[in-house]
Amino acid sequence: ATQLYDDQNIFAKILRGEIPSKRVYEDDVAIAFHDINPQAPTHLLVIPKGAYVSWDDFSARAPDVEIAGFIRAVGAVARAAGLVEPGYRLLANIGQDGHQEVPHLHVHVFGGRPLGPMLT
Ligand code: 5GP
16 A cells, blocks of 8 residues: 655655754755764764655655665765764664654664664
């Protein structure tokens, strides 16, 4: 079942500039900003500019150029944050069991300390 995109979700408002965020990156297809409740010394969120509910929605519907651009943006954000040499973790929560709270696709970027095994 396709989930409809809610354009009043918090990240849609951040994209439109209706809610402030600490933005660290922007290009044609994506923006990145600091998570408001960081779980690591560096905790960034990368989101596509397009209206996609989740990784599932994005991977099914987005044009190839947006998918390629988004993947490059995630890498660029981590690189710009200086995370490549020490290493970092990417995470995308999808849907209910995935504990996705905001219904606009976002990739978490964690770093700045040894992260240990997978988060639960
Ligand atoms: P999810 O569980 O959906 O993968 O993660 C949502 C993330 O968004 C959480 O880590 C939460 O701290 C973050 N978040 C929720 N509301 C806001 C907000 O208004 N601004 C920012 N910068 N982050 C938010």
